[in-house]
Amino acid sequence: MKHLRLAALCSAVLLFVLSIPFACQKEKDSNKVPEGQQRVRIFLSDNPVNFDKVNVDIRQVIVQVIPDSCRGRDNNGNDCYDDDEYRCSVWDTLDIRPGVYNLLDLSNGTDTLLANGFTIAGRINKIKLVLGTQNSVVVDSVSYPLTLWNNNNTVTIQVRGQDIDEVTSDELQLWLDFDAGASIVKVSNNRFVLKPKLKLFVPARTAGVKGKVLPDDARAVVSAVANGDTLIAIPERHDGRFKIRGLRGSSALVLINATRNGYRDTSFTVNLQAGRDTDVGTIRLRN
Incomplete structure (x- = not known):
């Protein structure tokens, strides 16, 4: 059993919870979704790794939407979208609280609101996270900077239909899984690199x-x-x-x-x- 320990410690999963219901602020919660738009809410959660802290600097959350105007019908009468996604797609930036999040504060099912906003109505095709430079890990009470892999500060996640929980026609939900064990690479005794690995899941499924x-x-x-x-x-x-x-x-x-x-x-x-x-x-x- 002991040989499983290293695999266990290195495969921890950090969870972002993405809901695409949106609630602006409390005073707007009762408002209807504007015509041609949909609600988006994004929460942050975590399943931890064996560090004292994992600090991730999140600057922006952006979603790519293929508008309903691009939707047609295939030969079987099912919805389909124009193959030219770049011509049809719209990137919407959500409102967030930019800053450094210690992911280990959000463990065992705890969530925090990360971002929210309205997007144009359509199919969510991709989610993009924009990271800052204030990333770090704390090991045995010592803090080490997390350098971005190849200085790449963006992470893009492809969204498939099965990744989305459709509450209503204009309220969608997604949960984003951040695999910390595969994302934090130790290259020497005091140097760590952040190479994010993420995937989506739906709790109901x-x-x-x-x-x-x-x-x-x-x-x-x-x-x-x-x-x-x-x-x-x-x-x-x-x-x-x-x-x-x-x-x-x-x-x-x-x-x-x-x-x-x-x-x-x-x-x-x-x-x-x-x-x-x-x-x-x-x-x-x-x-």
């Missing part, structure tokens, strides 16, 4: 696993392996609570790796159901 791991001094790392993917959670220090979201498939192998004080690892298999969290209860590690 994927499953979750939650529970508690005790005692705290085992410093456990929980990983769930399902459908070829490995997702990670680090239990909360005060009560051992953890939650992993975005799992695909009908079952998951749950691995609990103790990293300190001689506690023994354990593993078990759980059944998964899309749109629900499987509660594994309280797991007490032995030494």
